[in-house]
Amino acid sequence: MKTMIAVDEALAMIRACCTPLPSERIALAQAGERVLAEAIDAPRALPPFDNSAMDGFALRWREDLAEGSELAVLAEQAAGDGIAGQSDGACSIMTGARLPDGLDTVVPVEDCTVTARDPAGAALSIRLSITPRSGQHVRHAGEDVATGERVLDAGTRLNQEAVMVLRGIGIGEVDVRRRPRLALACTGRELVDTDGAALAPGQIANTNGPYLAQLFTDAGAEVVERVTVPDEPEALATLLARWLDAGIELVVTTGAVSMGRYDFVPYVLRAAGAELRFHKLKMRPGKPLLFATAGRGTLVFGLPGNPVSSAVGARFHVDAALRALAGQPPETALRLPLAADASKKPGFTMIQKAALVLNAQGQLQVQLLKGQESFKTAPLLRARVWALLPEDASTLPAGTRVPIFPLRPHGASFDGLTQ
Numbered sequence: 001m002k003t004m005i006a007v008d009e010a011l012a013m014i015r016a017c018c019t020p021l022p023s024e025r026i027a028l029a030q031a032g033e034r035v036l037a038e039a040i041d042a043p044r045a046l047p048p049f050d051n052s053a054m055d056g057f058a059l060r061w062r063e064d065l066a067e068g069s070e071l072a073v074l075a076e077q078a079a080g081d082g083i084a085g086q087s088d089g090a091c092s093i094m095t096g097a098r099l100p101d102g103l104d105t106v107v108p109v110e111d112c113t114v115t116a117r118d119p120a121g122a123a124l125s126i127r128l129s130i131t132p133r134s135g136q137h138v139r140h141a142g143e144d145v146a147t148g149e150r151v152l153d154a155g156t157r158l159n160q161e162a163v164m165v166l167r168g169i170g171i172g173e174v175d176v177r178r179r180p181r182l183a184l185a186c187t188g189r190e191l192v193d194t195d196g197a198a199l200a201p202g203q204i205a206n207t208n209g210p211y212l213a214q215l216f217t218d219a220g221a222e223v224v225e226r227v228t229v230p231d232e233p234e235a236l237a238t239l240l241a242r243w244l245d246a247g248i249e250l251v252v253t254t255g256a257v258s259m260g261r262y263d264f265v266p267y268v269l270r271a272a273g274a275e276l277r278f279h280k281l282k283m284r285p286g287k288p289l290l291f292a293t294a295g296r297g298t299l300v301f302g303l304p305g306n307p308v309s310s311a312v313g314a315r316f317h318v319d320a321a322l323r324a325l326a327g328q329p330p331e332t333a334l335r336l337p338l339a340a341d342a343s344k345k346p347g348f349t350m351i352q353k354a355a356l357v358l359n360a361q362g363q364l365q366v367q368l369l370k371g372q373e374s375f376k377t378a379p380l381l382r383a384r385v386w387a388l389l390p391e392d393a394s395t396l397p398a399g400t401r402v403p404i405f406p407l408r409p410h411g412a413s414f415d416g417l418t419q
Contacts, residue, residue: 003278003279003280004280004281004282005278005280005281005282006281006282006349006391007281007282007283007316007349007388007391010278010281010289010291010317011316011317011320011330013277013278013291014291014299014317014320014321014324015320015321015324015330017277017293017297017299017321018299018321018324018325019297019325020037020177020324020325020326020327021177021178021179021180021249021325021326021327022177022178023037023038023175023176023177023178024175024176024177024178025173025174025175025176026173026174026176027172027173028163028166028167028171028172028173028174031158031163031174031176032158032159032160032163033157033158033159033218033220033410034157034158034174034176034177034179034220035155035156035157035158035176035177035220035326035327035328036152036153036154036155036156036157036158036174036175036176036177037154037175037176037177037327038154038174038175039150039152039153039154040150040151040152040166040171040174041148041149041150041151042145042146042147042148042149042151042169042170043147043169043170043171044147044169044170045141045142045145045146045147045169046142046144046145046165046168046169047139047140047141047142047143047144048141049083049098049099049141050098050099050104050138050139050140050141051079051096051097051098051099051138051139052077052093052094052095052096052097052099052106052137052138052139053095053106053137053138053139054095054106054108054109054137055093055094055095055108055109056093056106056107056108056109056111056112056137057071057073057090057091057092057093057106057107057109057112057123057126058077058090058091058093058099058100058103058105058106059071059089059090059091059103059105059106059107059132060086060087060088060102060103060104060105061104061105061132061133061134061135065128065131065132066128066131067128067129067130067131068127068128069127069128070115070125070126070127070128071089071090071125071126071128072088072089072090072124072125073089073090073091073092073122073123073124073125073126074086074088074089074090074091075091075092075100076091076092076093076122077091077092077093077094077097077098077099077100078093078094078097079094079095079096079097080097081097081098083098083100083101084100084101085100085101085102086100086101086102086103087102090107090126091103092122092123093106099138104134104135104138105132105133105134105135105136105137105138106136106137106138107126107128107130107132107136107137108137110129111128111129111130111132112126112127112128112129112130113126113127113129114126115127144168145165145168145169151165151166151169152166154327155326155327155328155329157220157326157328157410158174158176159410177325177326177327179220179221179222180220180221180222180249180250180321180322180325180326181221181222181224181246181248181249181250182216182221182222182223182224182248182249182250182251182252183223183224183225183226183227183239183243183248183250183251183252184209184212184213184216184223184225184226184227184252184253184254185226185227185228185229185236185239185251185252185253185254186206186208186209186226186227186228186229186253186254186255187228187229187230187231187236187253187254187255187256187264187265187305188206188228188230188231188255188256188305189230189231190202190203190204191203191204191205191206191209191228192204192205192206193206193209193228206228207307207377208254208255208303208305208307208310209226209228209254211307211311212252212254212303212310212311212314213226215311215314215315215408215409216252216314216318216322218408218409218410219318219319219322219323219409219410220322220323220326220409221250221322224248225243227239231256231264233264233267233268233271236253236264236265236268237268237271237272240268240269240272240294241272243298244272244294244295244296244298245295247295247296247298248298249297249298249299249325250298250299250300250301250318250321250322251294251298251299251300251301252300252301252303252314252318253265253300253301253302253303254303254304254305254310255303255304255305256302256305257279257288257289257290257302257303257304257305258288258304265290265302266279266290266302269290269292269294269300269302272294272295273294273295274292274293274294274295274300275292275293275294276290276291276292277291277292277293278290278291279291279302281349282347282348282349282391283312283348283349283350283351284348284349284350284351284374285304285306285308285309285312285351285372285373285374286303286304286309286310286312286313286351286374287304287309287348288302288304288309289301289302289303289304289309289313289317290302291317299321301313301314301317301318301321303318304374306374306375307374307375307377308353308373308374308375308376308377308380309374311380312351312386315386315405315407315408315409316351316386316405319331319409322409331405333388333403333404333405334403334404334405335401335402335403335404336356336364336365336366336401336402336404337363337365337366337398337399337400337401337402338365338366338368338387338396338397338398338399338400338401338402339357339359339365339366339367339368339398340367340368340398341395341396341397341398342368342389342395342396342400343394343395343396344389344393344394344396345394346391346392346393346394347391347392348391349388349389349390349391350372350388350389351386351387351388351389352368352369352372352386352387352388352389353368353369353371353372353379353380353382353383353386353387354366354367354368354369354383354384354385354386354387354404355367355369355382355383355384355385356384356385366385366387366402366404368387369382369383380407383407384406384407385404385405385406385407386404386405386406386407387402387403387404388402388403388404388405389402390402
C-alpha cells in the first residue's frame, strides 16, 4: 500500500481499478441523467421535412416574381396537415406546417396583401408587397440534424437537452450503463440522524449521511443502503461482509480513518481481506482518505469524518470511480484567474471553497472564501466551485489561473471546455 500520494496519482489508481459496467436498454422517458453505453446516430432528420418558419403563403420561387405580383391561393396547409404536390400559385401556410411538394419559398403575411377571400374568410388571391428571395423563411429537412449524423458519443450523460434532441430524431429506447450500487456507512456514536432532534452533550447532527447520499445519487450511483454505525469494529465488519457478499460495486465510509484510538476502518478492511491501495493523500482537506479493493472487486473509500473533508473526497475520488464505471472519461477542469493573492503550504494540493466574481472589466475570476477549515460548512452557502491550488506552489499572485470544478458532480459541466 502506498501512503501520502499525490492527488493525480490517486485518481489514476482509482480509475485503473474500474471496469465499465454492463449496459441495459431502457425507455428514453426514463433515461434522464443516465450515461450512454453506445453512440447514437440519427435514424431520421430533424426537422423531418421542409416546413414554414412563418405564417404566410408558400410558393415556387421564379425570377419574374416581384413586388406587385399576384398569385392565386390554391390550398391551405396547417401544422400536422397531410402533404400534396403543388407547382403553381400559392398555398396558405402556418408556422411549422410542411411545405407542399414543389413549393420552396414562404412570404410572410405582413409582406403581402390578400386581394380576395371566400365567404369563410380564407384567402383566394394575394399581391406581393416585396420581392421575395429564393428559399426564404423555410426550415429545411435535416437542417438541425441530418439522417445518419453522429449525435451523441458513448459516455455522454443524458441531460434534458440531450433527451429533447433524441426524442426529436425518433429515438424511443437507449442503451445506458447500469447504475453502480453503493452502500454508505457513517461511523460515530456521536451522530444523530433525526433532523431537528435535541442533542445530548457530545452529540452532533449527521450531516454527512444525507449530503453524501444525494451527491452520489446525482453522480449516477444507486444508493442501496445508508446506515450509521457506532465506533465498534464488529458492527462495520458485519455490514461489510454482507455488502461484499452481495457484490456491491462501491462501499463508502465516513470517519474512523485517521490515527486515533477509534479509527478502526483500516483494521476492519484488512481483516476482511481487502487490499489497501492508498491511505493518506497530499491533499487538504481530506488528507486521511483511504482507498481499497475487496471481495470480487468492490471499491472501498474511507472518507474522513469532518464534513468538508468528506465532501471533497466524495466529490473528487468517489465521483472519479463513478465516472469510470459509467464509461466516462476523466473530468476536465476550467482554469480561471484568482481575484486576489493566495498563499499555501507547499507539498499539498489545497482544495478550496470558492465563489465566481466579475472584475471591473467584466471578466470572471475565482474568489477564495474565508473559512476553509474542514469543519466549516457555512462557506458552502456562497461557494459555487472548488478551486485547486497546486501541490508545489506556495504563493499564487492575483491573476494566476487555477483549475476549478463545479461544487457538485454534473451541477454545471465544464467537460470539453479549456481556458
